[in-house]
Amino acid sequence: MSKKTDLSKPSKKPNDKEGHNKPATLLPGQPGYRTRDGRSGYDPIDMRTEAAHTAGTFIQPLFTGRIRNPIYLFLLMLLGLVLVTPLAYAILEIKNGSIISISRG
Numbered sequence: 001m002s003k004k005t006d007l008s009k010p011s012k013k014p015n016d017k018e019g020h021n022k023p024a025t026l027l028p029g030q031p032g033y034r035t036r037d038g039r040s041g042y043d044p045i046d047m048r049t050e051a052a053h054t055a056g057t058f059i060q061p062l063f064t065g066r067i068r069n070p071i072y073l074f075l076l077m078l079l080g081l082v083l084v085t086p087l088a089y090a091i092l093e094i095k096n097g098s099i100i101s102i103s104r105g
Helices: 022-026 044-064 070-096
Strands: none
Touching: none
8 A cells, every 4th residue: 555645735845944924924013014025115014014013012011010110110100190180170171161262253
């Protein structure tokens, strides 16, 4: 009897390094996907996807608690205060009733 071969299995060996960087260029949002072969890099969908992926890599450590550098945490807190302060003042102005109104007359 002859040895039967399974056609569903790939013929490449598992330690083959030929396609080592292939997954990074095949996943939308990964760096390098937007400028892969034959592309100019100006596709708006790819640009937004890459920007979202980059923002996600910055935001993920905030929610998982992996940021331990106190300087980085202080700078993030300071930026948050600067961005939230105008909203807080607007809410206080509306609550006190001294909102700017345009009167005709």
